[in-house]
Amino acid sequence: xxxxxxxxxxxxxxxxxxxxxxxxxxxxxxxxxxxxxxxxxxxxxxxxxxxxxxxxxxxxxxxxxxxxxxxxxxxxxxxxxxxxxxxxxxxxxxxxxxxxxxxxxxxxxxxxxxxxxxxxxxxxxxxxxxxxxxxxxxxxxxxxxxxxxxxx
Numbered sequence: 001x002x003x004x005x006x007x008x009x010x011x012x013x014x015x016x017x018x019x020x021x022x023x024x025x026x027x028x029x030x031x032x033x034x035x036x037x038x039x040x041x042x043x044x045x046x047x048x049x050x051x052x053x054x055x056x057x058x059x060x061x062x063x064x065x066x067x068x069x070x071x072x073x074x075x076x077x078x079x080x081x082x083x084x085x086x087x088x089x090x091x092x093x094x095x096x097x098x099x100x101x102x103x104x105x106x107x108x109x110x111x112x113x114x115x116x117x118x119x120x121x122x123x124x125x126x127x128x129x130x131x132x133x134x135x136x137x138x139x140x141x142x143x144x145x146x147x148x149x150x151x152x
Contacts, residue, residue, distance in 0.1 A: 032055065040082065061099075094112075101132075
């Protein structure tokens, strides 16, 4: 269902590669993770990677229990890419995951914009995500929540 993920180190996740990102290769491409320009024209860039990154975030926020646009077949996903390319309002994007903060979904939505130049750069996304995580440490956050519950 989801792309293979593995933990690189504490709080880091890497997407396992299988060579599918090579635009010249004749392989089945992961169209559910691809921007319209990559899926339809084989145009890969850091801006098309931003689209894929947003799909990865979506998967993580749904605990990988579903794949993006699960209601569509792969062929329908490609047809949806055409609707995005044509700027049609009927083009679908993954819906906001349960308990996903509005700001984070807004970032993901920016990554799914039709116009590549309007998608955020990775530096901008990194700064946004760092600001969201300031003061957060997985171990101490867990401990503080449980201490608060025990005291309460």
